[in-house]
Amino acid sequence: MALPIEIEVWHGEIAELEVDGIVIPANETLFMTAPIAASVKRHAGDAVEREAVEQGPVSAGRAIVTSGGTLATPFLIHAVGVGHDLRPDAGRLSEAISAALVAADRLDLRRIALAPVGTERGVFATNDAARLLLDAVLDHVEQHPGRLESVVVAVPRSEDRAAFHEAIEALAFRNTPSARAERG
Numbered sequence: 001m002a003l004p005i006e007i008e009v010w011h012g013e014i015a016e017l018e019v020d021g022i023v024i025p026a027n028e029t030l031f032m033t034a035p036i037a038a039s040v041k042r043h044a045g046d047a048v049e050r051e052a053v054e055q056g057p058v059s060a061g062r063a064i065v066t067s068g069g070t071l072a073t074p075f076l077i078h079a080v081g082v083g084h085d086l087r088p089d090a091g092r093l094s095e096a097i098s099a100a101l102v103a104a105d106r107l108d109l110r111r112i113a114l115a116p117v118g119t120e121r122g123v124f125a126t127n128d129a130a131r132l133l134l135d136a137v138l139d140h141v142e143q144h145p146g147r148l149e150s151v152v153v154a155v156p157r158s159e160d161r162a163a164f165h166e167a168i169e170a171l172a173f174r175n176t177p178s179a180r181a182e183r184g
Contacts, residue, residue, distance in 0.1 A: 003172055005141045006150035007134065009164040010113075014154035015043035018072040020109035023063075023100045025117040026078035030056035030064065034120040036156060040076065044069030052078050059083070061095035065103050073113075077103050081117040082124075090132055093118045097136035105147050113152040116160060126160045130167035138171050 014022055014036065024037050030052040032041040041049050048069040055064045060083035066076045081096035083089070097117060104112050114137075118129035133153070141148055153164050 003138065003168075004145065005137065005148060007137070007168055007171075008150070008152045009161050009168070010152050010154050011156075011158050011161055012154060013039065013043075013156070014113050014115050015040045015071055017113045017152060017154060019111045019113045019152060020073065021075040021077055021104055021107060021112045022068070022071070022073050023077045023079050023097075023104075023112060023114040023117065025082070025115055025120045026052070026064075026080045027082070027120075028057045028059060028080055028084050029053065030058065030078055030080075036115045036120065037078070039156075040071070044071045044076065048076060052076075060089070061092040061099065063096055063099035063103050065107065075107055075109065077112075079117045082120060086121060086123050088118075088123050088128075090128075093124065093129070093132050094136050097133055098140060101137065101140040101148065105144060108147075110147070110149045111152075112148065112150075113154050115154055115156075116164075119160075127163040127166065130160075130163040131170065134164070134167045134171050 032049045051066040060080050063079040077100045079096040079100040081093040118124035
C-alpha cells in the first residue's frame with residue numbers, strides 16, 4: 001500500500017535542495033557546530049546562526065525556526081533531538097522531529113527536506129534514527145492530513161541510504177490494512 005506522503009532519500013548536501021523548508025539537527029545552544037549544521041551555515045551565512053542562537057538555549061525535544069539566509073529555501077528548522085548529555089533518548093528525538101513538523105505546518109510548508117537528526121556525534125545509529133524520524137513523519141501526516149506533501153531525507157553519506165530505504169519499507173508495511181488492523 002502506498003504511503004500518504006511522498007518520501008525520497010537523497011544522497012548529498014541538504015543545503016543544495018530547493019524545498020519549502022529544511023530541518024537540520026541542532027544542539028541545545030543552537031550554535032551550528034555539528035557537521036550538517038556547520039555545512040548549512042557555510043551555505044546560508046553566519047546570520048542564520050545568530051538568528052538561531054538568539055532564540056536559545058532550548059531543551060532537547062524542541063525545534064526553532066530561522067530564515068534560510070542565502071539558501072534557496074526560505075526557512076531552516078533547527079531540531080534539537082539530542083541533549084548535551086548525549087544520551088540516546090528516543091522520546092526526545094521523536095519530540096524534536098514532531099516539533100519540527102508542527103513548525104513546518106505553521107509555516108504552511110508542503111515540501112521539506114530533513115537531515116538525519118539524532119546521528120550527530122554518534123548518539124543514535126543511523127538505522128535507529130531513520131526509523132524514529134520516518135515514524136514521526138508518518139504519525140504527523142496521519143494526524144494532520146493534507147498539509148505536508150513530500151519529504152526528502154538528505155543523507156550526507158551514501159552508506160546511510162540503505163537504512164532510510166529500509167525504514168521506508170517498514171513504514172509501507174505498517175501502512176497496510178492488515179498491519180493497521182493488528183494495531184487496532
